[in-house]
Amino acid sequence: MAQQTTAPADTADGVAKPDAAVVRDALGVGVAVGLSGFAFGVTSAGSGLGLLQTCALSLLVFTGASQFALVGALAAGGSPYTAAAGAFFLGVRNAFYGLRLSQLLALPRAVRPFAAQWVIDETTAVTLAQPTRRAARIGFTVTGFTLYVLWNLTTLLGALGAKAIGDTRAWGLDAAGPAVFLALLAPMLKSATERAVAGLAVLLGLGLLPVLPAGVPVLVAALAAPVALFVSGRKAMEKAAENATEKAGEKATEKTAENATEERR
Secondary structure (H helix, E strand, C coil): CCCCCCCCCCCCCCCCCCHHHHHHHHHHHHHHHHCCHHHHHHHHHHCCCCHHHHHHHHHHHCCHHHHHHHHHHHHCCCCHHHHHHHHHHHHCHHHHHHHHHHHHHCCCCCCHHHHHHHCCHHHHHHHHCCCCHHHHHHHHHHHHHHHHHHHHHHHHHHHHHHHHHCCHHHHCHHHHHHHHHHHHHHHHCCCHHHHHHHHHHHHHHHHHCCCCCCCHHHHHHCCHHHHHHHHHHHHHHHHHHHHHHHHHHHHHHHHHHHHHHHHHC
C-alpha cells in the first residue's frame, strides 16, 4: 500500500475518485471485517469472560488483534497482566497510525478525540488508499462507522450464541481475527526491513510458545523490530563505509595518475 508523503488536497494532489466508489470500497471492508466480531464474541465467552466484559472490550478497546490476543492468552491459562500487556503492545501500533492519519485527514480539533477510537488497521488501509483528502475522509468515516457498529453487534451475538456452539476451539473461530490482521498486514510489507521484522517476529512468537507462559511470546516478538533495525543500520553503515573507501581509493588513483603525468612533462 503506497503511502503519500504529504496530506492530499481535495483535487490537486491526486485524481478525484467518485464518492460512490469510495463508499462502496469502505463498506466492503467494514462489512467483511465487522462480521468477524462474531468470532471474537464466541472466543471471548469461551475463554471465561462474561457478556458485559466481552461487549465492553469491543466498545472501548475496538482493535481486533489486541482483543483476540487478550482472550487467547486468557484461554491458554495466562495471567491477566501478561494478557493485558500483550494486547497493549499490539494496540500501540494504532498510535503510529494516528500520527499518519492526522496529516491526511486534517480533522477539526473537536472531532479528533472521537475519530481516534476508529484509528485501526482497516480504517488506516482504506484511508491511505485514497487519492484526495475528501475521499480519505469519506473512506475513514464510512469504514469506521460500519465496522464499529457491525463489530459490536456481532460481538454481542457471538457472546450470546457461544453456549449453543459448544466447544469454540473445535470450530477454530479464534483464528479468524489473526487471519484478518495478517491479510491486511501482508500487502504493507514492501521493504526488506519490514519483511525481516515480520519474519523474525513470527519465528520468535511461534518458537517460544512451547517454553513461555501464554501471552509472553507476543511481548518477546516485539523485540524483532529493534533487532532488525539494528542489523539494517549496521549494514547501511558498512555499505556507506565501503562506498567512502572506494571513493577515496578512486581519488587517490586519480591523484597518482595526475602526479605521474606532471612528472613526465
